[in-house]
Amino acid sequence: MFYYNSRMISSRMAYYFFTFIIFLVLTACSAHKAAISSPTITPSPVPEFNDTVIPDTISPVIKLESRPFSTGIAKNMAYQVTNQFPHDSGAFTEGLAIHNNVLYEATGIYGRSSIRKIDLESGRIEKIRYLSDEYFGEGLAIIDEKIIWITWQSNTGFVLDLDSFEVIDSFSYDHEGWGLAYDGSKLFMSDGSDIIHILEPDNFTETGTIHISDNGAPVEMINELEFIEGDLYANIWQTTFIAKIDPVSGNVTGWLDLNALLEQFETIRHPVDVLNGIAYNNESKQIFITGKYWPKVFEIEILTPD
Numbered sequence: 001m002f003y004y005n006s007r008m009i010s011s012r013m014a015y016y017f018f019t020f021i022i023f024l025v026l027t028a029c030s031a032h033k034a035a036i037s038s039p040t041i042t043p044s045p046v047p048e049f050n051d052t053v054i055p056d057t058i059s060p061v062i063k064l065e066s067r068p069f070s071t072g073i074a075k076n077m078a079y080q081v082t083n084q085f086p087h088d089s090g091a092f093t094e095g096l097a098i099h100n101n102v103l104y105e106a107t108g109i110y111g112r113s114s115i116r117k118i119d120l121e122s123g124r125i126e127k128i129r130y131l132s133d134e135y136f137g138e139g140l141a142i143i144d145e146k147i148i149w150i151t152w153q154s155n156t157g158f159v160l161d162l163d164s165f166e167v168i169d170s171f172s173y174d175h176e177g178w179g180l181a182y183d184g185s186k187l188f189m190s191d192g193s194d195i196i197h198i199l200e201p202d203n204f205t206e207t208g209t210i211h212i213s214d215n216g217a218p219v220e221m222i223n224e225l226e227f228i229e230g231d232l233y234a235n236i237w238q239t240t241f242i243a244k245i246d247p248v249s250g251n252v253t254g255w256l257d258l259n260a261l262l263e264q265f266e267t268i269r270h271p272v273d274v275l276n277g278i279a280y281n282n283e284s285k286q287i288f289i290t291g292k293y294w295p296k297v298f299e300i301e302i303l304t305p306d
């Protein structure tokens with residue numbers, strides 16, 4: 001009898017115990033569900049120019065401990081930031097160029113690709129023209145009074161009047177279009193690989209290619225381009241590095257690591273994407289750099305150019 005009663009008591013205690021446990025679990029789940037369904041809303045800072053929608057998905061910037069190509073021999077170059085200016089944080093920058101002391105920018109993304117004339121000091125967009133939805137805008141170069149603007153995967157480039165932004169011509173090529181630069185006699189176009197295509201500026205026919213390498217190691221993902229005092233500078237996509245390139249041999253002769261500029265954006269909630277955008281003012285000898293969705297354009301001085 002005692003044994004029987006004991007079992008009964010044990011069973012009852014077990015019943016109460018497990019009921020209590022189930023109660024605790026249900027209460028915890030309920031609290032957790034309540035926590036998920038009622039997130040803390042943190043207000044986002046208003047961008048400098050909030051006229052475009054910033055997508056939720058942004059490719060991460062790969063931060064490298066050292067330069068991208070460990071087999072290379074080119075040295076890292078020192079630089080200092082000498083000034084900074086506001087930049088439209090809704091601009092998915094694909095190209096940056098200066099002509100007659102005026103800043104021009106090309107942006108990408110289907111349906112939002114644009115060419116802009118920008119007041120450097122204020123960041124104000126003085127003129128803008130959007131590309132048709134089927135094109136993804138990429139790099140630009142300026143020759144005389146014309147803007148040459150390429151597209152990503154449409155094998156099509158456009159010629160725009162520098163003043164009116166009207167399309168006055170178009171041309172085609174058989175590879176992707178990434179970055180574009182003009183050295184005063186030829187156009188140089190990157191396609192995302194280690195190859196840069198050299199084009200005649202009059203009829204856009206390809207007259208040659210150069211392969212970019214550092215000590216024999218191919219340097220791929222060549223993106224936005226700029227000529228600075230005879231050297232070709234190139235953003236390397238998804239890295240914080242700019243390569244200084246001998247445009248004849250294709251050899252990388254120096255690296256600029258601009259990771260420190262990106263680090264200052266970590267304290268703001270505005271999303272930023274990769275470093276992309278180099279412009280050189282031939283008259284004032286100023287170098288400007290920015291990136292996709294960056295809220296700033298930086299003026300930098302290279303301290304060890306050779």
Ligand SMILES: [Ca+2]
Pocket residue numbers: 095096097180181224225226277278279
């Ligand atoms: Ca450029």
